[in-house]
Amino acid sequence: MVNGKKTEHVPVMRDEVIDYLAPKKNENFIDCTVGGAGHAKEILKRTAPKGRLLGIDLSLEALEAAKKNLKKFEGRVIFLAQGNFADLDKIVKKFNFCPNTKDFGAGVDKVTGVLFDLGLSDYLLEESGRGFSFRKEEPLDMRFDSGSRKKTAAELLNTLSEKELQRIFWEFGEERFARQVAREIVRRRRNKKFETTTDLVNAILKVKCRKRKGEHPARRVFQALRIAVNNELEALKKGLEAALKVLAPGGRLAVISFHSLEDRIVKNFFKDYHKQGALKIITKKPLTPREEEIRENPKSRSAKLRVAEKIYPVK
Numbered sequence: 171m172v173n174g175k176k177t178e179h180v181p182v183m184r185d186e187v188i189d190y191l192a193p194k195k196n197e198n199f200i201d202c203t204v205g206g207a208g209h210a211k212e213i214l215k216r217t218a219p220k221g222r223l224l225g226i227d228l229s230l231e232a233l234e235a236a237k238k239n240l241k242k243f244e245g246r247v248i249f250l251a252q253g254n255f256a257d258l259d260k261i262v263k264k265f266n267f268c269p270n271t272k273d274f275g276a277g278v279d280k281v282t283g284v285l286f287d288l289g290l291s292d293y294l295l296e297e298s299g300r301g302f303s304f305r306k307e308e309p310l311d312m313r314f315d316s317g318s319r320k321k322t323a324a325e326l327l328n329t330l331s332e333k334e335l336q337r338i339f340w341e342f343g344e345e346r347f348a349r350q351v352a353r354e355i356v357r358r359r360r361n362k363k364f365e366t367t368t369d370l371v372n373a374i375l376k377v378k379c380r381k382r383k384g385e386h387p388a389r390r391v392f393q394a395l396r397i398a399v400n401n402e403l404e405a406l407k408k409g410l411e412a413a414l415k416v417l418a419p420g421g422r423l424a425v426i427s428f429h430s431l432e433d434r435i436v437k438n439f440f441k442d443y444h445k446q447g448a449l450k451i452i453t454k455k456p457l458t459p460r461e462e463e464i465r466e467n468p469k470s471r472s473a474k475l476r477v478a479e480k481i482y483p484v485k
Contacts, residue, residue: 181208182289182426182470186457188212190477191422197282198222200267200416202255202409205291207236213283214243224249224267226258228314231293254315255286256405258412280418286409286425288432289473302396304388307368312399323395327364332356342403342431343394350377351391370395393429403431410439414448417480422452424477433474440478448484452477 181187187209193199193216201210204225214223225240225248227233233250240248249265267281295303300311301323310324327335332352339348354373355364364370371388378387397403413423427433433456443449456474464471 180292180467180469181212182287182467182473183457183459183463183475184209184212186475187285187424187426188216190452190475191283191285191424193217193221193283196220198224198267198280199283199285200224200226200258200262200281200413201285201287202226202258202413203285203287204236204250205232205287206293207239209285209287210236211239211243213285214240214246214248218246220246222247222249222267224251224262224265226251226253226255226261228252228254229291229294229298231298232291235293252315254405255409255412258409259415262412262416280421281416282418282421284413284417284421284423286406286413288406288426289428289469301367302392304367304371304386304392307366310364310367310370310395312396314400320399320401323370323399324364326395326398327355327370328359338398339391339394341394342397343390343392344430345390345394347377367392397431403435406432406435407439410436414443414480414484419480419482422477422479423449424475426473426475427456428472428474433476436476440476443484444478448481449478450481452479 191199191213193213195217196219197217198221199213199217201213201223204210204227207225210223210225214221225236227236230252233252236250249267251261251265253261290302294300299308300313300316301308302312310322310327312323313320335352335355336348339345339351345351351374354377358373370391374388374391380387417423425436427436440449440451444451453476456476459470459473
């Protein structure tokens with residue numbers, strides 16, 4: 171709990187991540203989405219007594235939670251950085267947490283593993299009040315870092331053209347009714363600007379009927395808006411490139427994605443560098459959560475884990 175709110179992100183596929191990253195005594199890792207430090211805690215347990223960890227997150231609240239949850243490891247060198255993993259190379263330089271190469275300067279001996287968990291934390295969905303969930307009424311913000319200058323979801327809905335909204339819903343949400351939803355949003359905003367999640371859900375339900383079973387009609391539009399607000403897909407591409415540079419040969423890169431757009435980027439990134447001889451793909455097919463985990467944590471249902479091993483230095 172931070173400020174009376176739940177902030178810890180339940181670590182998805184924790185056992186699989188640990189098995190494939192295989193952290194050992196005194197090794198160094200980067201958790202690019204540290205959240206409540208669920209994965210980081212397990213990594214630090216196995217890298218005692220001198221293993222280091224660099225944890226990155228856009229949310230100050232998440233970093234507060236990580237600091238609290240890693241308190242038992244405070245005798246170790248743990249760096250927690252607020253930032254976007256798209257800037258991983260800059261963050262690594264700032265904390266001098268990097269391989270000893272001319273590109274990154276003198277730092278720790280080497281980075282053995284890098285982890286990306288691309289899922290939304292429970293805090294963002296349930297407690298942040300920024301409109302990530304279509305199940306409650308909140309302001310339409312959707313920025314991961316609320317203090318940033320990025321346009322909010324409401325600003326996008328109220329200013330973008332019908333054509334541009336349609337593109338966002340289709341490309342980032344794979345929404346079959348993208349054109350109709352965009353048209354309904356433009357029609358409604360002529361009379362009243364979009365301000366809350368309820369405003370948006372009502373517009374979507376005008377176009378798409380609520381089904382008794384299956385996904386909520388608003389899920390794909392909310393996903394698309396969130397991706398657009400935070401420029402998530404471009405950030406992922408940049409983050410993967412930076413991770414491959416800082417990772418030592420023999421080190422592993424693990425990515426947990428939660429929708430097809432993310433997974434496609436990771437899959438193609440691994441394939442491209444495998445063809446160049448820079449990566450060995452460890453998971454020929456993505457791993458998915460066990461049925462037991464899905465029962466305990468239904469949000470893990472769509473998770474896919476891909477792992478690759480770096481073969482030689484990449485500039």
